[in-house]
Amino acid sequence: MDSIKPEDRRKSSETFKEFLAQKGLRVTNQRTAIFDAVFNQEDHFTAEDLLDFSREIDRSVSRATVYRTLPILTEGGLVKEIDVGRDYKFYLANRGQKTEQAQVICLDCEKIFEIEAPFMEWYARSVAQKVGLEPVSQRLQVHARCIRLKEGGSCPNRESH
Numbered sequence: 001m002d003s004i005k006p007e008d009r010r011k012s013s014e015t016f017k018e019f020l021a022q023k024g025l026r027v028t029n030q031r032t033a034i035f036d037a038v039f040n041q042e043d044h045f046t047a048e049d050l051l052d053f054s055r056e057i058d059r060s061v062s063r064a065t066v067y068r069t070l071p072i073l074t075e076g077g078l079v080k081e082i083d084v085g086r087d088y089k090f091y092l093a094n095r096g097q098k099t100e101q102a103q104v105i106c107l108d109c110e111k112i113f114e115i116e117a118p119f120m121e122w123y124a125r126s127v128a129q130k131v132g133l134e135p136v137s138q139r140l141q142v143h144a145r146c147i148r149l150k151e152g153g154s155c156p157n158r159e160s161h
């Protein structure tokens with residue numbers, strides 16, 4: 001997965017501060033630690049993962065602050081929220097991709113792969129046009145089983161959990 005370019009990170013940091021200001025919230029050490037923790041992640045994470053990562057930066061980060069900060073980050077378009085039909089959500093720092101992403105979700109290893117899927121937008125537009133509508137968003141998720149785990153008995157994606 002692509003890492004985040006420093007200029008994109010700086011831009012995101014400014015957007016985050018603007019969003020906090022709009023909501024009448026201060027830029028605190030806790031919120032800064034959460035932001036840094038998000039943008040240090042190359043991969044998907046849960047709110048609980050984010051709490052752990054944030055505490056590695058600043059031990060004082062509270063669970064409540066993480067749960068209040070995540071919606072601000074998603075609302076600001078800095079973090080993408082991914083619902084894979086579990087009772088918790090996954091999150092991913094927005095790397096400014098323009099192309100639509102499809103998700104391939106490994107049911108065995110809990111790994112989510114983001115795959116560029118430029119056809120999705122085209123497909124959504126063409127099916128929406130057929131019924132006289134204009135598409136707003138579209139998504140594709142593929143739920144899959146791990147072949148590596150089945151055949152070899154282990155998978156590197158599994159060990160990271």
Ligand SMILES: [Zn+2]
Nearest residue numbers: 109146155157
């Ligand atoms: Zn696997």
